[in-house]
Amino acid sequence: MKPLLPALLLLIAPATAHAVGGDVGGYLRLGTRPDFQGGDGRLGYWNLYGRLLNEGPWATLDLRLDLLEQQPGTQAPWTSVHMRVEGGSLGNADSGSGGLDAFRISQAYVQAGNVLLDDVIWQVGTLDFYFGDLGLYDMRPTEIFYDTMGASAMVDRGRVQLLLGAGDSGYNLKLDEYSTVLTGGGALRLRLFDGLELGIGGQANYEPKVVGNRFAPHQTPDVDYQDWLRGQVVLRYAQQHPNNVLDFPNPVPTDASSYKAMAYLGFGGFGPVIWNNAFLSYSKELPQGSTTETYDGVDYTIYVASLTDQRTALLIGDEIQLHIVPGVLDLVASGLYGDHRDGDNNIAPSDYDRRYWSTVTRLQAYATQTVHLLAETSYANEWSRNGNRYREHADSIFANTGGVPDTLGLETGDSDTRRTWQGKAGVVLSPMGRGVFTRPSLRLLYGLQYSNQNNAFGNSFVETLDQYSDFQSVEQHWHHVVAIETEAWF
Amino acid sequence: MPTSLLRRLLPLLFFALLMTSACLPKAGLVQAPRPMSVAVVAALEPLDKAQVVGVPDDLLVRIDSLLAARDLTAVAVPIDTWSSAFTKGRTSRFRVAHVALATDTDLVLVIETFARYDSQLSGRYRWSVRVTASLAPGDRPEDAVVRDFTVPVSLIYHHEKEAAAVGAAAPIIERQVARLLDQVLGGMSAE
Numbered sequence: 001m002k003p004l005l006p007a008l009l010l011l012i013a014p015a016t017a018h019a020v021g022g023d024v025g026g027y028l029r030l031g032t033r034p035d036f037q038g039g040d041g042r043l044g045y046w047n048l049y050g051r052l053l054n055e056g057p058w059a060t061l062d063l064r065l066d067l068l069e070q071q072p073g074t075q076a077p078w079t080s081v082h083m084r085v086e087g088g089s090l091g092n093a094d095s096g097s098g099g100l101d102a103f104r105i106s107q108a109y110v111q112a113g114n115v116l117l118d119d120v121i122w123q124v125g126t127l128d129f130y131f132g133d134l135g136l137y138d139m140r141p142t143e144i145f146y147d148t149m150g151a152s153a154m155v156d157r158g159r160v161q162l163l164l165g166a167g168d169s170g171y172n173l174k175l176d177e178y179s180t181v182l183t184g185g186g187a188l189r190l191r192l193f194d195g196l197e198l199g200i201g202g203q204a205n206y207e208p209k210v211v212g213n214r215f216a217p218h219q220t221p222d223v224d225y226q227d228w229l230r231g232q233v234v235l236r237y238a239q240q241h242p243n244n245v246l247d248f249p250n251p252v253p254t255d256a257s258s259y260k261a262m263a264y265l266g267f268g269g270f271g272p273v274i275w276n277n278a279f280l281s282y283s284k285e286l287p288q289g290s291t292t293e294t295y296d297g298v299d300y301t302i303y304v305a306s307l308t309d310q311r312t313a314l315l316i317g318d319e320i321q322l323h324i325v326p327g328v329l330d331l332v333a334s335g336l337y338g339d340h341r342d343g344d345n346n347i348a349p350s351d352y353d354r355r356y357w358s359t360v361t362r363l364q365a366y367a368t369q370t371v372h373l374l375a376e377t378s379y380a381n382e383w384s385r386n387g388n389r390y391r392e393h394a395d396s397i398f399a400n401t402g403g404v405p406d407t408l409g410l411e412t413g414d415s416d417t418r419r420t421w422q423g424k425a426g427v428v429l430s431p432m433g434r435g436v437f438t439r440p441s442l443r444l445l446y447g448l449q450y451s452n453q454n455n456a457f458g459n460s461f462v463e464t465l466d467q468y469s470d471f472q473s474v475e476q477h478w479h480h481v482v483a484i485e486t487e488a489w490f
Numbered sequence: 491m492p493t494s495l496l497r498r499l500l501p502l503l504f505f506a507l508l509m510t511s512a513c514l515p516k517a518g519l520v521q522a523p524r525p526m527s528v529a530v531v532a533a534l535e536p537l538d539k540a541q542v543v544g545v546p547d548d549l550l551v552r553i554d555s556l557l558a559a560r561d562l563t564a565v566a567v568p569i570d571t572w573s574s575a576f577t578k579g580r581t582s583r584f585r586v587a588h589v590a591l592a593t594d595t596d597l598v599l600v601i602e603t604f605a606r607y608d609s610q611l612s613g614r615y616r617w618s619v620r621v622t623a624s625l626a627p628g629d630r631p632e633d634a635v636v637r638d639f640t641v642p643v644s645l646i647y648h649h650e651k652e653a654a655a656v657g658a659a660a661p662i663i664e665r666q667v668a669r670l671l672d673q674v675l676g677g678m679s680a681e
Contacts, residue, residue, distance in 0.1 A: 023608060023618050023640065025608060025609075025616050025618075025642055026611070027611060027612040060612055062608070062611050062616065064608055064609070070537060070606060072536060072537050072580075072604055073535065073537075073539065073540040073541075073542070073577065074540075082609060084609075119538070128610070132647065132648065133613030135613060138613065140613065157538055158538075161648070189648065197648075197649060266648075266649070275646075275647055277647075321646075439644065489611065489612065489614055489616070489644035
């Protein structure tokens with residue numbers, strides 16, 4: 001009888017061992033960074049200097065419910081519902097005090113597999129996709145469909161990953177000034193052999209001309225760029241047409257487009273190289289909609305499609321992870337180059353007209369399996385293409401080019417370049433063991449920054465002349481922060 | 491004793507207390523009542539392939555260490571003796587029975603893993619590794635004690651697939667299997 005037992009069990013047992021279920025995952029980053037220099041607890045302005053100590057709190061809950069679960073070894077249909085809630089405020093960690101108004105449902109979609117076509121995963125809902133991540137920067141240069149609600153089909157088997165998608169990005173890009181933004185695109189990743197991957201992809205957006213829709217792209221005729229920057233378009237028109245201000249020209253409907261092209265190269269698994277990710281993207285932004293000016297108590301809407309339709313961005317990023325001494329010392333090094341251009345704007349500094357490059361290097365030594373020592377250094381150079389943008393001194397509020405006050409000038413500082421160095425070091429408790437990116441980690445860190453910009457961190461110092469009368473500005477280029485923080489994926 | 495002297499001694503007393511606490515007896519591992527052999531099979535069910543395969547070596551090494559620490563001797567079961575049967579029979583009861591009949595050991599330990607990709611989450615690739623660990627007497631596989639659990643895993647790279655997910659889950663699987671062993675061995679010791 002005993003030899004027949006397995007066959008008997010096979011007959012009486014259910015066909016699958018896996019029942020309907022779901023899962024909750026997420027991400028959490030929080031901590032405290034007491035700041036005795038008037039800052040808001042971040043070492044520098046943004047994560048161009050490395051994400052560490054430069055990012056605020058963040059929490060994500062990622063929910064999945066399997067309505068029809070995947071069954072290993074079969075081509076049976078399956079389907080699941082996904083929803084993600086995330087936001088940047090946690091109680092006692094920031095000024096938002098963990099308010100739910102800082103959170104949003106950023107992703108929601110339903111997936112179905114092995115329906116109509118075997119091995120194809122259909123997705124309807126949000127479509128966010130990226131080839132990978134620059135972990136030290138928390139940046140994803142090759143991200144597409146972040147703004148899209150639509151449908152996609154993906155095949156991810158063996159050495160090929162292919163994604164095709166289409167939808168509408170209007171609500172994300174234009175919020176309450178919604179206008180349809182048709183979106184299409186895709187991505188292809190090939191693993192040529194174990195240790196080498198290539199990827200290409202892109203996204204194209206088209207916002208059609210719709211006569212009568214005030215949120216569709218329009219251009220108010222004969223608007224001078226400098227007048228628009230200064231908020232003096234209507235004033236100029238009134239000066240030129242003193243008796244006909246109410247005949248301010250009507251906007252002319254037009255269409256608009258934008259795109260993003262991207263490429264990826266990944267290799268590793270040899271010698272001390274764990275993996276190297278290299279990303280490249282080139283994008284053109286969708287034009288802005290409109291701005292409002294008030295003249296003589298009347299609001300005028302200025303449509304600016306043709307004043308904002310030449311904004312492009314080139315991003316190149318690379319990150320390599322190495323075992324320097326296996327089990328003892330690991331290193332991650334990353335670099336980023338960005339070149340943003342605005343073909344319409346040649347007169348005023350802005351985020352759309354700048355060039356920057358940066359490097360970040362992190363060393364992590366393992367004192368024990370769970371106690372690690374971390375050291376990180378970064379250097380960044382940011383250059384404003386359209387003149388001075390950064391204030392180097394406490395009295396820079398009075399100075400522009402050559403130290404000469406220019407109250408009608410468009411510059412916002414006395415230097416066109418910001419140079420920033422940061423160093424960070426501390427102890428990491430890592431209950432899950434070794435690894436630079438092993439989480440959760442509980443960290444006690446000290447961070448130091450030097451910048452040629454005065455008070456180059458989020459602060460509450462004087463910003464205007466009337467504030468200057470009450471609170472004297474201070475000059476400080478060094479910034480220190482001590483942090484107790486934690487980070488976890490779960 | 492003057493108060494100032496007491497204040498000076500307080501840190502020393504606290505330090506001494508900490509040091510002596512390190513010498514307090516720790517809860518010991520549950521030992522097998524006698525040296526025993528255990529047939530060990532750890533299987534991975536790929537999502538996109540029909541054939542059930544073995545798990546990464548790191549997990550097997552961890553399991554062997556667990557067993558050795560409890561006076562149990564791991565007996566490896568060649569993959570070609572169970573892979574085909576595990577592919578056809580996908581229930582834990584069948585698999586435990588199959589291994590028990592194919593071997594001649596005191597105990598049978600079968601660990602089944604199934605890794606499922608969830609989503610890209612804050613720069614990582616999130617996986618869920620579902621594990622069923624079954625421990626049974628070699629001569630009574632129907633008496634298996636089963637432990638089901640799911641391990642969340644966040645992998646960094648897209649090329650890291652199911653085997654990497656199971657490898658990343660190995661520390662949690664090791665801990666859960668240790669509890670299963672302690673439960674069963676504790677009961678055997680009490681008999």
